[in-house]
Amino acid sequence: MERELALEIVRVTELAALASAPWMGRGEKIGADGAATDAMRAMFDTVSVRGTVVIGEGEMDEAPMLYIGEEVGSGIGPEVDVAVDPLEGTNIVAKGLNNAMSVIAVAGKGQLLHAPDMYMEKLAVGPQLAGKVRLTDSLETTLSTAAEVLGKAVSDLTVMLLDRPRHEAIVRTLRRVGVRIKFLSDGDVAGAMAPAFPETGIDLYVGSGGAPEGVLAAAALQCLGGELQGRLMPADGTEYRRCVELGISDPYRLLTMTDLIGTGDVIFAATGVTPGEFLGGVRYMPDQRAETHSIVMRAKTRTIRFVRTIHYLPGKPYFHSLRHSETAAIKQA
Numbered sequence: 001m002e003r004e005l006a007l008e009i010v011r012v013t014e015l016a017a018l019a020s021a022p023w024m025g026r027g028e029k030i031g032a033d034g035a036a037t038d039a040m041r042a043m044f045d046t047v048s049v050r051g052t053v054v055i056g057e058g059e060m061d062e063a064p065m066l067y068i069g070e071e072v073g074s075g076i077g078p079e080v081d082v083a084v085d086p087l088e089g090t091n092i093v094a095k096g097l098n099n100a101m102s103v104i105a106v107a108g109k110g111q112l113l114h115a116p117d118m119y120m121e122k123l124a125v126g127p128q129l130a131g132k133v134r135l136t137d138s139l140e141t142t143l144s145t146a147a148e149v150l151g152k153a154v155s156d157l158t159v160m161l162l163d164r165p166r167h168e169a170i171v172r173t174l175r176r177v178g179v180r181i182k183f184l185s186d187g188d189v190a191g192a193m194a195p196a197f198p199e200t201g202i203d204l205y206v207g208s209g210g211a212p213e214g215v216l217a218a219a220a221l222q223c224l225g226g227e228l229q230g231r232l233m234p235a236d237g238t239e240y241r242r243c244v245e246l247g248i249s250d251p252y253r254l255l256t257m258t259d260l261i262g263t264g265d266v267i268f269a270a271t272g273v274t275p276g277e278f279l280g281g282v283r284y285m286p287d288q289r290a291e292t293h294s295i296v297m298r299a300k301t302r303t304i305r306f307v308r309t310i311h312y313l314p315g316k317p318y319f320h321s322l323r324h325s326e327t328a329a330i331k332q333a
Helices: 005-023 029-044 090-095 139-150 165-177 188-196 211-224 237-245 257-261 317-332
Strands: 050-055 079-088 101-108 119-125 158-162 180-184 204-210 227-232 266-272 283-285 289-298 303-312
Touching: 005 029, 005 079, 005 090, 005 101, 005 266, 005 289, 005 303, 029 079, 029 090, 029 101, 050 211, 079 188, 079 211, 101 188, 101 211, 119 188, 119 211, 139 165, 139 204, 158 165, 158 188, 165 180, 165 204, 180 188, 188 204, 188 211, 204 211, 211 227, 211 257, 211 266, 211 289, 227 257
Parallel strands: 050 079, 158 180, 158 204
Antiparallel strands: 079 101, 101 266, 119 204, 119 227, 266 289, 283 289, 289 303
């Protein structure tokens, strides 16, 4: 993939973040997600790729755009798989909380796992622990290994996970061994990425979250030198058959980075909608300007760019038309 694609993609996440930010704190997660999706789809037409959405807003009959199988891009350029989450953290925006992002990953055609919309058990770590721990080990063993590799006492480890009733057993284990816990209300991709940023103070990310988000997080961690291991959790026969239909013959097997994102180049971009662990949120400024904070990364070169952008909103034709319809929708809501 051309390296220029990285900066093209971050423009897409920027517009999605700008479009969804006005919904912050309004209690309307559907409106916020719709605004981000409309903006992302509109801007994708300017990106020089022949892309196919493999992870998106759902099946064709469930989503009007950015559905699985939809072709995106200008139609000129490399053939690529596209994974998107126009608004990762819809509840976060609705409640005015932290860690909402607009997210995209792009890889060579056929690389990204067609992850079904179900839960995935996950273990995510930063560069120091990559290749040193396994999801198939007990949590106690994983924590002991992590402490040894990082040169810490187990009690000095900090583990992040979603604050969900389904994680009660994991929390009991973490409490028993004495590690620090940092709970997330939402934001599975941001949570899995956190161990790769030393400034977050997070050593591991554990627990279950969405399988599509697992692929997006794996793409980010590949660029950061970290690792995500996953295992699908089909809840019934229907979900099991869905895995098989998508080419996953053994839904319960351990999924490695190669399974999730292949072995070729990957580009990842995210723009903060609300402030988070490593990205700032959209900030409105005088004179019809807004500031965004993004990260854009490429696995092949391990280049990590933090992009701070000042947008003059009237100068963005896509945003101008979207904002007009969005304002009307907010008033109706």
